[in-house]
Amino acid sequence: MSVTQEPTRTAASLGRVARYGLLIGPVLSMLDSSIVNVAVPDIAHELAAGLDTVQWVVSGYLLALAVGLALTAYASRRFGTMRVYTVSMILFVAVSAVCAIAPGIGLLIAARVVQGFVGAPLVPLALSVLLGKDGVGGGKVPMSAALVLFLAPALGPTLGGLLIGAGGWRWVFLVNVPVGVLGLLLLLRLPPVGAPARPGTRFDPAGFALLAGGLVSTLLGATRGTSQGWDHAAPYVLLLVGAVLLATYWRWAGRRAQPALRLDVVRGRPAVLVLVLQVLCSVITFGTVFLVPVFTQQVQGHTALATGVALLPQGVVMGLGTALGQRLSARIPLRTLVALGFAVLALSSTVLLLLTETTPLWVTALMLCGRAAAAGLVTTPLLVAFLAPLDEGELADGNTLYSITQRLGGSVGVSILGSVAASGATTGETLDAFHLVGAILVGLAVASAGLAWRLPRPVRVGRLSGSSPAA
Structure with a gap:
């Protein structure tokens, strides 16, 4: 898909079909952050795994999502907004299918980690196009986009319960495949939008490591606090390490011309x-x-x-x-x-x-x-x-x-x-x-x-x- 800019197009001129095609990716990504929570007991029973192990189906996704977010801004600048979004969408759909057919807990956890990583760019990049002054939204959140985009997080537990009741926990992942394919097809209706690729953009490996490490450590600390309680030292140590790494990144980014994530925004x-x-x-x-x-x-x-x-x-x-x-x-x-x-x-x-x-x-x-x-x-x-x-x-x-x-x-x-x-x-x-x-x-x-x-x-x-x- 081309990433060169065209003259301003508003949400009204695009029509709802193309707009919803852009929204399907972030909706699926946000749903998968919470929808699996209600499936944990069923997964543990069918795959004969302990609840502590199955919780990594949820935690692995969230931690990998943090790493993916740390890479999103650079990838968008280097390869272009819509190119990164489209590749992320394709991989997200493919990995969802792997999650649905996983025969054991090991493969399911690994697939969920990959799913979180490749799905991370979907929300911020879709919003970048929707809110772009020269993009889909013409600088304004379309009403239909607001309705769909912010509906997804609240629907996760509800949809998860309905899918599990109707067909079992594998449908929590399988439903992403036809819906995701539909979203990819609807993307063909979009004109060239979003920021173009800038091949001269440099990768900041040290900054990425600091940012990703800080995010993962902080989220892991929060996860440990939930599962083990806050009367143990581990959550506090992880939160402290995360805070130190993020503070170090803040100082690092201020001295770099092309940091992993710009903080001057x-x-x-x-x-x-x-x-x-x-x-x-x-x-x-x-x-x-x-x-x-x-x-x-x-x-x-x-x-x-x-x-x-x-x-x-x-x-x-x-x-x-x-x-x-x-x-x-x-x-x-x-x-x-x-x-x-x-x-x-x-x-x-x-x-x-x-x-x-x-x-x-x-x-x-x-x-x-x-x-x-x-x-x-x-x-x-x-x-x-x-x-x-x-x-x-x-x-x-x-x-x-x-x-x-x-x-x-x-x-x-x-x-x-x-x-x-x-x-x-x-x-x-x-x-x-x-x-x-x-x-x-x-x-x-x-x-x-x-x-x-x-x-x-x-x-x-x-x-x-x-x-x-x-x-």
Whole structure:
């Protein structure tokens, strides 16, 4: 596929078919980050493996994803946005098929590691094209893109439960094949978009090693904290090593003309604040996406299928809320919109304090819908705000850094919350621990709403304009 630039094309001129073709890759990548969680018991039973071993099907994917993200910005600059995206998509589909037919746990874990690595570029590069000033979105998040893209993470547990109930755990991977092939075919409808290849780009091996090592060590520390608890030294050592490596990379990148990932895309303190707020939003929002299924199944005794059905509405509402946030961001100043989103998150999170063993699933689903709608008011405006001052050639670095920050902060935060929720030895203690998590989430949402008022005013972010760092 050619990577040379053409005159500006907007999302409207492309049509929805081509746009959805570009979105299929990131949707599959994000789904595979969470959809496998509900399949772990079934995989362990069929492949006769221990749960500690099977957990690497999940952890291996996430750790390899971190390594792939560390390489994404360089690959995009060197070979061109759409060329890297297309190759990643092809490999992701092929490896998904290997996961589906894996006869043993060893091959499944290895295939998942490869799947995470090759799938890493899909989200940041698709966003780079969608938000490109001269690309698909013409500097604006298309409503349909917002609906689909931010719907995927919330649908992971739901879709996983439905697929396992209908055909078994192998369908969790097998479904990627026809859907991925469809996405590749629809890519043929796209004109040449995205940043072109720059053959003179140099690889930064030392910077890549520091960045990848820091990301893997930090995520591994969060994973160990979740599985082993925070009363052991290993999680803290891994987090410390990760922090040291990332801090070293920060100093290294500032002295390199072509670092593995450019950090100068963070334009001023407002951009740093945007990243902090997005991390907090990720912890507050997706903490319950992972914890509520545990609560409904272990405390309330519901099946995985019933839990999946109850979680389905929040995925739809999150997509609609994201589209609404995009529309409102053109009319309401950023600080007002984000503060409002966090305030609604705080209000809806108070319902977590009222959940009991007998709370109906529909009440839980309603609470999650309120949280999902509020998250939509925060996520898209902050993303567009962060990318606003960047040129076309900087979007891959900007989106990659945004994805890394979101995943890193979110993973550590959710891991800590998960450990708190799992601290109860009896049903009553587990319920108390879950209520404590709810109180923490409410506190974080209130603090985030106050922090949002430190964003510059007045700023509206409906379209990337290359102006304010938080515009």
